[in-house]
Amino acid sequence: MAEASVYELAVIGAGPAGLSAAVAAAERGLTVALVDAGAQTGGQYWRHPDERHLDAFARPESSGHHHWSHYRDLRTRLARAVEGGRLVHLPGRQVWRIDRDDTLLTLRTTPTSGADATDAAAASERVVRAERLVLATGAYDRQLPLPGWTTPGVMAAGGVQALLKANQVTAGRRAVVAGTGPFLLSVAAGLADAGVEVVAVCDANALSRWAATPLRAVQEPGKLLEGVGYAATFVRHRIPLRTRTVVASVHGTGRVSHVTLAKVDARGRVRPGTGRTVEADLVALGWGFTPQLELAIGLGAQTRVDVDSSLIAVADADQRSSVPGVYLAGEATGIGGAVQSCAEGELAALTAAVDAGRADDPRARSRLRRRIARGRRFAVGMHRASPVPADWTTWLASDTTVCRCEEVDADAVRTTVHDLAADDPRDVRVTARPGMGLCQGRVCGFALACLVSAETGRPAEPTDLEPLAKRPLATPLTVAALAALADGKD
Ligand SMILES: Cc1cc2nc3c(=O)[nH]c(=O)nc-3n(C[C@H](O)[C@H](O)[C@H](O)COP(=O)(O)OP(=O)(O)OC[C@H]3O[C@@H](n4cnc5c(N)ncnc54)[C@H](O)[C@@H]3O)c2cc1C
Known part of the structure; x- marks a missing residue:
């Protein structure tokens, strides 16, 4: 697809939420670009063997999966939408930055593997422009x-x-x-x-x-x-x-x-x-899991702390974020599981279609809203039944590594709080360097916030957690890609 194309909707993430959103939006007549870091669809929940080499695996691709027939249905509908020319699927591409002006969102992507960095066709897909955006970026292990x-x-x-x-x-x-x-x-x-x-x-x-x-x-x-x-x-x-x-x-x-x-x-x-x-x-x-929020936070979307102490992006009852034209679906709005993610993705697509001037389907939207509210009630119960224990930081020895990338131990964090009067995770981060390495706090961010909170006696607020989830470059990137941006070459 040519670089100059402007899609009516871009969807980031081809897990349960994003795949549902992309398919539903295309079926409502929107032109859609589905961008995903994975080489094939499915996200975390429906992660499965390489579809090109299924005969190399001992067990079928559906092995160990729940709701596999639903995934197969989504995959078939995706292929149909691609064939029909309404949807472009861009696998193996990570969105590392999003710029927004009055009318357009510009997604800058980089290949997941780096393998096609010099490929001309891939180069033309590096920038995706869209009028609206569904963020369905999921979560990672806590x-x-x-x-x-x-x-x-x-x-x-x-x-x-x-x-x-x-x-x-x-x-x-x-x-x-x-x-x-x-x-x-x-x-x-x-x-x-x-x-x-x-x-x-x-x-x-x-x-x-x-x-x-x-x-x-x-x-x-x-x-x-x-x-x-x-x-x-x-x-x-x-x-x-x-x-x-x-x-x-x-x-x-x-x-x-x-x-x-x-x-x-x-x-x-x-x-x-x-x-x-x-x-x-x-x-x-x-x-549990930590919602992946770099792109949402980068766009200025409102966040809050959820029942499970995770920072989440705030969506209204129709999956709109606080940023005009940007919708949220799946684990980014709170950890709730794959079925919930699918419903949120579909509702986000229906809402985007209405906002783009397509016919409304109020019954479908209200059915999805009810489904999501029920799923949310279950998720709240699940989080209350399975909290991270309040005093887990007492397990740490003074030399237990907290941040693996920068090799910062528990003692260094505690000393920074007490001897250097660093009273929030951001202060500790810039002073002792936990969360400043390769993973940029993805692994240690939550633990660091808990540890600082245990030492200061003050519960972590969104203002404590947001800086730990703020990553102006959402994914690792080549210097060449940055240089191209600086040169105005996309
Ligand atoms: C490792 C792991 C295993 C899990 N297994 C289960 C399970 O067995 N059962 C269960 O109920 N729940 C499981 N979960 C929880 C699970 O995340 C959800 O229930 C479900 O997959 C959420 O769907 P989603 O679409 O919101 O996110 P995901 O399935 O996480 O999909 C998000 C997609 O967004 C893509 N993405 C993220 N950032 C970018 C970017 N910057 N650019 C491009 N693409 C991007 C990712 O590659 C991914 O494909 C698991 C979670 C994790 C982290």
Whole structure:
């Protein structure tokens, strides 16, 4: 597609939210550009093996997936819209910056792999111009540091699952899966079905916390059924589920060999004398997800802190952001799962179509609004049942690494707060450098905010979290791309 094309709608992200938005918008007659960093659609939830080489995989691409038929339907509708000339799919491209004037949004992209940097066709797709934009950039794993967490063999639970889903590769043979929330069940069940011995699944919270929200669970029968499926897998593979239990430390030279588990109280403080050691070569840690907000924040979209303490972008009841012409869908508006993301994506597209002057479908929009409100109630219940323990920072030893990129430990953060009077995460960041390295705080940002808050006694506010999620360059970039921008060459 020529550089000068202006689309009526651009969608960033081809996960459940963005894919639903792009397809629905094209079917409403809008011209759409769908830009995604992934080489194929599906996002995190429907991550699957390379479609060009399916015969190289032992199991079918649908293996381990929920709602796969819905994904297949979206994929078919996407192909139809592409064939019909209403939609351009730009896979393997990361949007690193968005400029906005009165009428247009200009998306600047860079190839995910760098492989096609000199390709003329790819060069013509580097800039995407659109009248409206759906941001469906999803989320990434939320991590908390603990003693030994940088030992090879300790991985984010989402990363372990991504290897399974995309490559059908298991990251170890004996696994401990730990953290909090129902995602742990999905990861453990996937590992066990793939032949890994799961020696423990540790949730820092008690199952009784779910009792406070039974109505919410009943309102989402699909989630209940998923839970029943995991329970059956746990029984079949004899996987022990240990509640109010955490990984207190990880041991091993060159690779994880042992893990110390410990019981915790309701605030997450380790109960003395409860430590026990198990052998494992893989530790999968998951503490929920962090919405990916660089682009939303870069555009000036309003944010707030959600029930799970994540910074999220604020969407109104029709998925409009606070920035005219920019809509939000999926995990960027609050962690709620794939079904919720699909509904938000579809509603964002219908709203964008109405705003672009297309016919309204009030019944469809109100059905989606109701669906989203129900999903949101469930998500609030889930977050309340699976909070990050209030006192998790007490697990840290003084030399526990908090920021891996810049090798900043807990002691350095604490010293910066107390001796140098740095009283918010931004101050600590610029003084001691946590969050200043390659990942720009994506991994340590949340933990840093918690640690500073524990030391100052002041809860983290949006003004504390936003600077940690603010990245003027949303993705790593070649100097050549920056230079081209400076030269006015897009
Ligand atoms: C590793 C991981 C595994 C998960 N597994 C599960 C699971 O098994 N079950 C479950 O219920 N939930 C899972 N989740 C939660 C999951 O994110 C959601 O339920 C669902 O995928 C959200 O859909 P989404 O469209 O909002 O985001 P995503 O699926 O995350 O899709 C976002 C898309 O945006 C693209 N993107 C982001 N930034 C840019 C950019 N700057 N330029 C171009 N493209 C960009 C990404 O490449 C991605 O394809 C997982 C989350 C993670 C992080």
